[in-house]
Amino acid sequence: MPLKDKIEERTAKIGVIGLGYVGLPLAVEFANSGFEVVGVDVARKRVENLNSGSSYIDDAPSSDLVKVIKKGLFRATTDYGVVSELDVINICVPTPFTKSKDPDISYIVNSSQQISKYLKKEKLIILRSTTFPETTEKIVLPILERNGLKVGRDFFLAFAPERIDPGNKIYTTKNTPVVVGGVTPKCSTLASALLKKIVDKVVPVSSPRVAEMTKLLENIYRSVNIALVNELACLCERMGNVDIWEVIDAASTKPFGFMPFYPGPGIGGHCILVDPYYLSWKAKEYDFHTNFIELAAETNENMPFHVMESLIEGLSERGLCASKAKILILGVAFKKDVSDTRNSPALKLIELLKNRVAKLTYNDPYVPEISVNGVSYRSLELTANRLKSADCVLIATAHSSYDYKWIAKHARFIFDTRNATKDVKHPSKILKLGNPLS
Numbered sequence: 001m002p003l004k005d006k007i008e009e010r011t012a013k014i015g016v017i018g019l020g021y022v023g024l025p026l027a028v029e030f031a032n033s034g035f036e037v038v039g040v041d042v043a044r045k046r047v048e049n050l051n052s053g054s055s056y057i058d059d060a061p062s063s064d065l066v067k068v069i070k071k072g073l074f075r076a077t078t079d080y081g082v083v084s085e086l087d088v089i090n091i092c093v094p095t096p097f098t099k100s101k102d103p104d105i106s107y108i109v110n111s112s113q114q115i116s117k118y119l120k121k122e123k124l125i126i127l128r129s130t131t132f133p134e135t136t137e138k139i140v141l142p143i144l145e146r147n148g149l150k151v152g153r154d155f156f157l158a159f160a161p162e163r164i165d166p167g168n169k170i171y172t173t174k175n176t177p178v179v180v181g182g183v184t185p186k187c188s189t190l191a192s193a194l195l196k197k198i199v200d201k202v203v204p205v206s207s208p209r210v211a212e213m214t215k216l217l218e219n220i221y222r223s224v225n226i227a228l229v230n231e232l233a234c235l236c237e238r239m240g241n242v243d244i245w246e247v248i249d250a251a252s253t254k255p256f257g258f259m260p261f262y263p264g265p266g267i268g269g270h271c272i273l274v275d276p277y278y279l280s281w282k283a284k285e286y287d288f289h290t291n292f293i294e295l296a297a298e299t300n301e302n303m304p305f306h307v308m309e310s311l312i313e314g315l316s317e318r319g320l321c322a323s324k325a326k327i328l329i330l331g332v333a334f335k336k337d338v339s340d341t342r343n344s345p346a347l348k349l350i351e352l353l354k355n356r357v358a359k360l361t362y363n364d365p366y367v368p369e370i371s372v373n374g375v376s377y378r379s380l381e382l383t384a385n386r387l388k389s390a391d392c393v394l395i396a397t398a399h400s401s402y403d404y405k406w407i408a409k410h411a412r413f414i415f416d417t418r419n420a421t422k423d424v425k426h427p428s429k430i431l432k433l434g435n436p437l438s
């Protein structure tokens with residue numbers, strides 16, 4: 001049966017390579033819509049846990065996983081040999097950067113090499129990992145064609161960037177449009193037909209390059225705008241009489257042409273921090289310097305240092321010496337209401353503060369333990385006594401489950417980098433990022 005018909009009848013067997021924050025929810029989504037799905041991951045323990053119905057991803061809870069396993073619609077394996085049985089293969093492997101912030105696409109290369117070993121005719125491969133323009137056509141395609149199969153004729157290849165926003169309850173896979181660029185028109189048509197089975201709106205573009213660049217534009221847009229408000233937050237601190245949070249709230253009342261972004265102790269996660277570097281690296285191939293990207297990165301990366309300096313100054317203004325101070329950090333995930341700590345600015349703050357303060361502890365309802373530069377920390381229970389005994393409570397990530405009024409009642413001094421205490425009535429004990437120091 002042609003692949004198009006198998007997709008229409010939901011008899012196409014779907015593969016998802018990489019069962020992380022992107023791959024696992026995608027796999028469950030396909031299974032929920034009636035497709036048989038096989039996930040492939042190199043992490044053996046993860047695969048075992050998933051097969052026993054235990055998920056570690058909030059957006060694909062164990063209850064959902066168990067349902068699709070029971071229906072026989074999902075299983076996971078470490079064996080790439082399964083590719084020969086699959087009709088569609090979604091690649092959802094990591095695309096991190098190296099220590100010197102160059103793109104590391106080795107995961108894409110490795111998984112493409114594995115797929116090519118088992119590739120047969122009438123297969124559709126969709127790269128979902130974020131990457132720089134031309135990865136699909138100049139890196140993945142030659143690997144897949146090296147055994148003599150021809151794209152557009154024997155197999156089909158497209159890029160469709162993942163837009164999942166972990167923890168977002170309003171915009172899910174279903175109601176977030178997906179952009180698709182195929183290597184040939186037939187590649188686009190097939191990839192669009194497949195994605196329409198799980199997403200309300202599919203937006204075809206003329207090539208994988210356009211789809212790759214689209215994803216980078218989306219994340220660079222966020223990085224640049226966050227950098228802008230971070231810079232203005234620092235300006236407001238220096239001016240001493242303008243509150244950046246009040247300014248942003250006021251500007252947000254404009255019904256057109258303005259979208260609020262908020263300052264913070266830095267940016268983290270797998271996307272906004274990492275992706276801009278993919279484009280600035282690629283741009284150099286064309287003797288082009290992406291100044292906005294570099295400036296935004298510099299501004300955002302400076303924020304944890306700025307928070308550390310402000311914290312030390314804030315302690316000093318209260319007659320406390322940082323080297324004798326006990327600091328309790330609230331929230332170490334990279335953003336609120338998730339457990340993901342990848343590139344979290346809170347981890348950078350811990351790294352920076354560790355040797356500058358007497359004692360550093362943390363609480364995060366989503367993150368039971370963390371390791372920073374080889375040192376392990378456990379989340380401590382949040383009690384009134386613990387709040388009272390800290391010289392400063394540093395709010396790094398504003399989880400919704402925290403009771404900020406209760407925290408402010410018991411804490412002696414709070415440094416709030418997220419405006420989490422906006423409804424709290426103890427201004428004298430709260431220092432806020434973007435507000436004057438004293």
Ligand SMILES: NC(=O)c1ccc[n+]([C@@H]2O[C@H](COP(=O)([O-])OP(=O)(O)OC[C@H]3O[C@@H](n4cnc5c(N)ncnc54)[C@H](O)[C@@H]3O)[C@@H](O)[C@H]2O)c1
Pocket residue numbers: 017018019020021022023040041042043046092093094095107110111128129130131162163164165166270271
């Ligand atoms: N996390 C997000 O919010 C998000 C959103 C949109 C796009 N993305 C992009 O999606 C991609 C995946 O990100 P993620 O957050 O899901 O990563 P992740 O680290 O959570 O998951 C990746 C998975 O791939 C597995 N893996 C690594 N190498 C493999 C290989 N060769 N074969 C099979 N499995 C392999 C890992 O074991 C892991 O389970 C990245 O390009 C990222 O930029 C992420």
